[in-house]
Amino acid sequence: MASLRGKNGYFESCSTYTDKENYFLVDSRYEIIRVLGKGSYGVVCSAIDTKSLSTGLEHKIAIKKVTKIFTKDILLIASLLDSDIVYVKPYDGLYCFQELADLDLARVLYSNVQLSEFHIQNFMYQVLCGLKYIHSADVIHRDLKPGNILVTTQGTLKICDFGLARGINPKFFKNRTATITNYVATRWYRAPELILSTKNYSKAVDVWAVGCILGELFGRRPLFPGKNSHEQIHELFKVLGSPPPETIKKYNWKVEGISWVKYKPVNWTSLYPFAPNEAIVLIENLLQWDCKKRLTVDEILAQDFFKFVRNSSEEASSKSPFDFSFEEKSCNLPQLKEVLEEEVNEFTGICHIGQ
Incomplete structure (x- = not known):
């Protein structure tokens, strides 16, 4: 010592x-x-x-x-x-x-634990309550997946790993917009606009990930398990069917080598025969090719699927957007280190060991 x-x-x-x-x-x-x-x-x-x-x-x-x-x-x-x-x-x-935390949701998914409809409703409701707060702060998580959702033995879920999170409130970004980076979102939960486009993205990328997780809770296996980006798109086509031509044109997507094959969408009921109709309707509204057709978090929480677990009085929202302007001030590692030290000092009020 x-x-x-x-x-x-x-x-x-x-x-x-x-x-x-x-x-x-x-x-x-x-x-x-x-x-x-x-x-x-x-x-x-x-x-x-x-x-x-x-x-x-x-x-x-x-x-x-x-x-x-x-x-x-x-x-x-x-x-x-x-x-x-x-x-x-x-x-x-x-x-x-x-x-x-005792577990993450991935370990729960691939364990022998039987998940009832109530379990799935409760788990997803907790995730959405967390996501509501995140989005109300004008932050996109960008890497929602079962492995980034912690689970305690009491059944409490918490979203973690915000290393890829980004703020999108324009008042904090004078010199740039929220553009896509190469390292974003684990492939299986990556929204199509993150794969097919280089345009700006929105909170809808997190909503897509929620849809993937919901399907995985019912099916107990990943919905779109692509081994690379090209195969990932193929997985989307096989389940969702070919994207509408107007959507491809609207977002200027690049789908060469696969767009000439016409895929029909899978019937969600045949994919998840034990899921209630309310869950099927929800999945359909989350996993939309067009990001603007996906439900917002508030709209998701209002769906019938959550009517027995919802307590709207406990759904918190941020009072103000999260300030990501430090990213503009910190362009290199020495500057990032300085910002980090300031944050730790502010959090703990102490100095650093061995500096």
Whole structure:
């Protein structure tokens, strides 16, 4: 145990953890249990907040260490309980202290757990309540998928991983518009306009992903499991049928090599024979080729499919759009690092280890 921070902002004591591949350095109040997983940008471990033990309740949390924070400008950060930046190697990185969720929706989907109609209604309603708040802040998540929806043992769902999220409120973007980037949305849940077009996109890309997830909950398998972008479009054609010529022309889509084959749409009832009619109607209205024909989140929440689980008094909206203007001010890694440090300081009111 080391002493790296005191009244001047350093930890009075801290502890380290390693499994010979991953290295963590945290305040001694946290007792790291084990590494849970490793991804492209970081490592997640489970830990106990030992201060909670004095209350007689063991409070488990997740700690995500974003290891490439100083070399990459894409971050995956969920809701935070605390945060810190460590510069001491090999422990260096951005540390995100988060609520520990037991599962994600992908693990639930591909488990042996039987999902009733009520389960699906409740799960989707929670996702949509979260999405309503996100969209009310003029933010597009852009990467909604079962793996980015956390599930607790109490059945509470939370949307996470906002690393690809973008703000679209024009007052924060004087020099640019919200254009599509190459790295956006996991392929299976990617709206057709993200594959076929280079034009601006809208909140409807998240609505498309919701439709894919709803279908996956009933079918227990991905709806459009393409192995590459060309095959992904082919998967859409096989289920939805060929897009109307007027839609192709309207959005100037590039569909060479497949547009000459005329596909008929699949009957949703035959695809999901156990789904109620209200769910079939909803899926049809979410998975529309034309993004402007898809329902908004508010319209989705008003559908009959949610009439037994909806509580409109608990559906929160943001009071103001989220300010993404920092992206215009931060054009390179040193500037992004400075913004990140300011955010961590504001969040915690402390200095950084080893700077």
